[in-house]
Amino acid sequence: MTNTGPTMMVTILAALMGAGVAIGQDAAKAGDDTKKAPAPKSAAKPFTGRCHCGAVTYRVKGAVVKSSYCDCPGCRRATGTLRAPFVTVLRKDLESTAGKTTEFKAAGGVKCDVHGTWHFCPKCGTHLFWKGHRGKEIDIFAGTLDDPAVFKPKAL
Numbered sequence: 001m002t003n004t005g006p007t008m009m010v011t012i013l014a015a016l017m018g019a020g021v022a023i024g025q026d027a028a029k030a031g032d033d034t035k036k037a038p039a040p041k042s043a044a045k046p047f048t049g050r051c052h053c054g055a056v057t058y059r060v061k062g063a064v065v066k067s068s069y070c071d072c073p074g075c076r077r078a079t080g081t082l083r084a085p086f087v088t089v090l091r092k093d094l095e096s097t098a099g100k101t102t103e104f105k106a107a108g109g110v111k112c113d114v115h116g117t118w119h120f121c122p123k124c125g126t127h128l129f130w131k132g133h134r135g136k137e138i139d140i141f142a143g144t145l146d147d148p149a150v151f152k153p154k155a156l
């Protein structure tokens with residue numbers, strides 16, 4: 001079977017060259033229609049994250065919907081920072097790989113305080129997620145990502 005390889009190659013090359021000529025002719029007939037079809041989207045690479053102590057870990061198997069910041073009073077206090085970075089993903093793509101977060105719901109307020117709940121590690125207090133009362137998405141606090149480069153905010 002060792003002689004099959006080169007023969008196959010020649011056959012494939014001939015086929016490719018034939019196809020190339022045919023495409024060239026079609027393009028000439030159609031005029032300007034030489035644009036390449038857009039490259040198919042590559043499958044999203046899974047990414048992971050965890051809290052400060054490591055008791056809670058998670059994995060995301062889908063693409064990031066968006067990267068953004070929130071500086072509402074709730075997010076500021078929850079994180080102790082002036083601007084919380086979020087990576088938004090679909091809830092169905094987020095899976096727990098260890099531990100369980102505790103949920104906190106603010107008694108009142110604005111923005112994130114009224115529209116959702118915070119989810120933090122009961123052992124070390126790290127905030128991992130903010131989950132809206134509605135919708136199919138969940139916001140991950142980007143500081144908990146194992147690879148912070150997953151967070152790609154648009155230029156401010």
Ligand SMILES: [Zn+2]
Pocket residue numbers: 051052053054055056121122123124125126
């Ligand atoms: Zn923890």
Ligand SMILES: [Zn+2]
Pocket residue numbers: 070071072073074075076111112113
């Ligand atoms: Zn907020």
